[in-house]
Amino acid sequence: QQENRSNLKNKSSKRKKGDEETEGSETRKKENSERAEGNQSTKEELFLAASEEEANPPASSLVVLGDYDRKPVQPFLPQWLAQPKLVQKRIKDNLIPIGDVPGIHPRLLKKLQTNGIESFFPVQAEVIPAILQSASNGYLMGQGGYRPRDICVSAPTGSGKTLSFVIPIVQVLLDRVVCQVRALVVLPTKELAQQVSKVFNIYTDGTGLKVVLITGQKSFAKEQEMLVQKKVTGYCSLADIIVATPGRLTDHISQTPGFSLMQLRFLIVDEADRMIDDMHQNCLNQIVKAAFQVENDSGSNMLFQRTKPGPITAASSCYPQIPLQKLLFSATLTQDPEKLQQLDLFQPRLFTSVYSEKKTLGDGRETEQDTNKKYTLPEGLSQCYVPCDLNSKPLLLLHFMLTMKFSRVLCFTNSREASHRLFLLVQxxxxxxxAEFSSRLPPNERRRTMKEFEQGKIQLLISTDATARGIDIKGVNYVINYDAPQFIRTYIHRVGRTARAGEVGVAFSLVLRIQERRFLRMLKDAGIQDIKKNPVKGNSLKPLVQRYEEALCKLEKTVKEGKQNAEIKRFVVTEF
Incomplete structure (x- = not known):
């Protein structure tokens, strides 16, 4: 019994001890659970606090950049680009009588009237007085070392930019005594240089001023004879105004003895954007270097130096010198500050026709139009494009000429070879x-062709971009882009050959269907949205198909014969 009692006591104590252990473990579990819940609630509180802080950051917090819904950063433009002098776009509505433009010499007013000019276009009325004012002290800087500001002009093709610099330059040089190179006009093509030279010759006739054209169309030795003359006392200049292409000009700067730009007052860069893009920047650097170099003064052993302009000091203001003023002109002048920085312009002024116009709506509210325009087209220009495939392009051109009776058409292709093939096919x-017009033809033939086209003897002139820039071709009714241009500035200059000087004209572009989206995007990005789609039905082309196929056979035969003749000629030259 005692053993039983002791066993029962042990069992109860074990049971009691086990219950205590179980109760203890449950207590520990409960404590751990409470601690875990506390940690979880603490984490939730911290997370909520962080979320609230992120949603409502304190005033000193930095703003996180990069969200797509944020507005794009606007580019910063220098003040002269951001706030240009605006020139009226509409020519015919804003003609200004030549007598109302202040400061023009009576002699030049008379010449203008003799040439049938009674009114100035808006760009001429703005730019001519600006250049005359900058040269109010003649060749020299003004009192106190005043240096004239450089001038940039961006206006549509055919708006009269050439006369804008010809008139003031001729006027400033009217009273010159000694013949020196005072004005230099640099242009990208020979044809454009010839055109500008012709205008200068009209307004310098009878003044004693001498204009010299150097483009490589004459021998280098002949051009040297036109530029300088050697005398016992040294060299003397034979030119007051030089109109030149870049390559030929740099050759004379480095190779013609006595050729000096030390007295250069005006440097005019026409088609300035192309001069920058075509890497002629080195030419402009050479001009500036030649203008400020040290040279031996004619007739003495003294060195004469024209110093580059610097800060105005008491000493510099006592000795006024000839400043070098740059005048830039283009229908598609870049507004890229980095590119313009290369030209080293001094406090430039911009005259531009590229701006938005306010239009009053029916409810009296005003809205801005053309806010995205980067370029301005002639106001009388109508634009159309024709979707097509490659095989129908020649038929479309023939349809326009024969069925639609287009006349005085200037047709552009993208290469000399394409121009020549298309010319042979139409012929x-x-x-x-x-007729065709490209650099593969000699200069005399190009001049003759252009003259016959202007006289109306040629209905269709097929050309490369040799005529696209700046060339003033009178009486162009239609421009046809047979090959769609790849760049917007090419398009602007091509279609600008018509609707010049306030007249009307039409531009058609033949666009392959695979090019259509890209072509329209290119125009839209430039702010040109008033181009109409003008599809031509296949039935309209059917009457031309049979003759077209016969012409293709003739063309194939002509091309083969041409290749054979070329091979024979090459063989003769090589073997004999």
Whole structure:
């Protein structure tokens, strides 16, 4: 019994001890659970606090950049680009009588009237007085070392930019005594240089001023004779105004003895954007270097130096010198500050026709139009594009000429070879007086062709971009882009060959269907949205198909014969 009692006591104590242990473990579990819940609630509180802080950051917090819904950063433009002098776009509505423009010499007013000019275009009325004012002290800097500001002009093709610099330059040089190179006009092509030279010759006739054209169309030795003359006392200049292409000009700067730009007052860069893009920047650097170099003064052993302009000091203001003023002109002048920085312009002024116009709506509210425009087209220009495939392009051109009776058409291709093939094809087809214009032809033939086209003897002139820039071709009714241009500035200059000087004209672009989206995007990005789609039905082309196929056979035969003749000629030259 005692053993039983002791066993029962042990069992109860064990049971009691086990219950205590179980109760203890449950207590520990409960404590751990409470601690975990506390940690979880603490984490939740911290997370909520962080979220609230992120949603409502304190005033001193930095703003996180990069969200797509944020507005894009606007580019910063220098003040002269951001706030230009605006020039009226509409020519015919804003003609200004030549007598109302202040400061023009009576002699030049008379010449203008003799040449049938009674009114100035808006760009001429703004720019001519600005250049005359900058040269109010003649060749020299003004009192106190005043240096004239450089001038940039961006205006549509055919708006009269050439006369804008010809008139003031001729006027400033009217009273010159000694013949020196005072004005230099640099242009990208020979044809454009010839055109500008012709205008200068009209307004310098009878003044004693001498204009010299150097483009490589004459021998280098002949051009040297036109530029300088050697005398016992040294060299003397034979030119007051030089109109030049870049390559030929740099050759004379480095290779012609006595050729000096030390007295250069005006440097005019026409088609300035192309001069920058075509890497002629080195030419402009050489001009500036030649203008400020040290040279031996004629007739003495003294060195004469024209110092580059610097800060105005008491000493510099006592000795006024000739400043070098740059005048830039283009229909598609870049507004890229980095590119313009290369030209080292001094406090430039910009005259531009590229701006938005306010239009009053029916409810009296005003809205701005053309806010995205980067370029301005002639106001009388109508634009159309024709979707097509490659095989129908020649038929479309023939359809315009023969069925639609287009006349005085300037047609652009993208290469000399394409121009020549298209010319041969239209010639083989017949019924159209056609000619080609490209650098593969000699200068005399190009001049003759252009003259006949202006006289109306040629209905269709097929050209490369040799005529796209700046060339003033009178009486162009239609421009056809046979090959769609790849760049917007090419398009601007091509279509600008018509609707010049306030007249009307039409531009057609033949666009392959695979090019259509890109072509329209290019125009839209430039702010040109008033181009109409003008599809031509296949039935309209059917009457031309048979003659077209016959013309293709003739063309194939002509090309083969041409290749054979070329091979024979090459063989003769090589072997004999």
């Amino acid at each position: 083989a087809f017949g019924g159209v007086t056609v």
